[in-house]
Amino acid sequence: MPQCSSCQFQNMPGTTHCGRCGASLLLATARINVHPPRATKWAKTWRKTMIWRAWYAINQPIVDFARQLDVDPDNRWHSIFAALRLIIPGWPQFVASKFKLGGFLLGGYLACGLLAVIFYGTTIGSLLIATAITIHSIAVYDVARSSTKDYPVRNSRILLGCGLLGTFLYLPLFNLVPYYAAPFSIQIDRDPLLVGDVLLVNRGAYVWAPPQVGDIVVYVIAPAQVGGVAQGRNAVINITLQRIDRVLAGPGQSVMWDGKTLTIDGQPATHRPLNLAFSALPLTLIVPPQHYFILPSGERLPELLPNGESLASTLSIIPIDNIQGRVFWRNSPWSRMGSMR
């Protein structure tokens, strides 16, 4: 009569498993490894870190949620998918039936985000972005606070949650958005651009495609000091800084400007410089390859420079590398908000 070593039940002879508890009765002669796996010193140290604990802690509600949905919680895709829930503030709160808090967080985040887009490039816009991120952090904090009363674990979860969001959401966002919509504040009045205007510049516009005639672009002229006359006196004039104007002709095109009429390849040009009030001296030229013709229309070159004509020719030919991006939107002030064409 074999006796079960687990529950001491007397089983019938010939049985291989205990009739009461199901334990194997052939263990005494079975070939089983009885030496347990051991953790390395490194693994033990790693598991004591806040990151491991926090990852496990954040992962846990997700795994529980997966179990509720009757899916395999050990499948990492379910965990990763569910971890994405933290990306939207208020979503975890909705899942946890905290509808008021979830609504407040999501509503506040969306409102701040929308206003930040409207005020983008201004101080108020920056403050609104900071508020939106704070609301997101509060959402992460609430998830961590609800999950445990253990302060160190809670703090580590908050740190990890915010760290992951910062690393994988906000850091890429703050790198990409200023690249494709960099705010550009106007410092000097040159009609139609006035002090206080905030323009959005797409710096990636010409990575894959060349500039088109008619585009309004941000470009730089190579720094130069030229002798000239200012307010009736001889002066050294610095010509540098970023400028904004329209591309009037592309590589290989012949340009003729008589001070009033612009002709490209013998035909009247379809585009005009931004500011016709200050036009350069008459000039005639052919745009070299890899260069664009942008008339420095904002400059009072005829008044400033004795040899303005030749200098205007030099300043008008812009290498493609000096074109930094395309201006596509005026974001501020609201009264003149709109696309730049």
Added chain:
Amino acid sequence: MARFSKLELGGDSPDNSKPDPTSRSEQKGSLEQAIEQRRCGHYENALRLYSRALEEDKSLVTGWLGQVQMLIMLDESVEAELWSRKALELFPANGDLLAGRAQAYRRIGDKGQALLLSDGAMKAAGQSAYRWMVRGELMIVIGQDTHLHCFDKAMQIDTDWLVPLEIARIYQELGNPSRALGRICRAVELAPDQYYAWFVRGEVERDLGLEKAAIKSWQHCLELCHHHADAERELSRLEVGGWSLTRIWRRWFGNR
């Protein structure tokens, strides 16, 4: 017939399936030694001895359970969970093994799974102090006051001094040395001649910032066991160290 009984005939070979009484005593020795080492706080040695006992007889549930418990004590909860899973394949309805797995899950951080397993352990046949201890640990984690009842129940089931000591260890692990102190004092009352109880009491007192009391406890531990390396090390730390970041960290965040 007695004069033929000593003849060696072919069909009368000794039965190999019966366990050898000598090896049985050896394995019992290993198990006893393992328990002895565990009661001294030498968990690494205890784990090795439990494995040795199982090499002889794999049907010793105590051996499997001991291994799981030692792995948990040695902060190897992931391995403990894996090992308890393997042990449960051999002994599917063993309540203590279920409790062991629940404790391993709790230490890893999966309290939902731990609760399910603990429920299973409580429903399993029989009862043990260990199941109630694990239950109590889980009750603390989910923020229920019933942990006091669970631990009291564990101490009623088993009056051994090791039970309050392990309860104190649980409180310590959960960063609650003030509750641990009461339990470890009870363990010391039950077994004032056990140096390991004095050592743990010193640790708990240190966590509470009662440095003089901790020094006394460790000195008492050293009186009972002259070469207790851990007690010597802790004493020298307290005597040498004045201000230290580690101590401030422990004061704020507990001993983890």
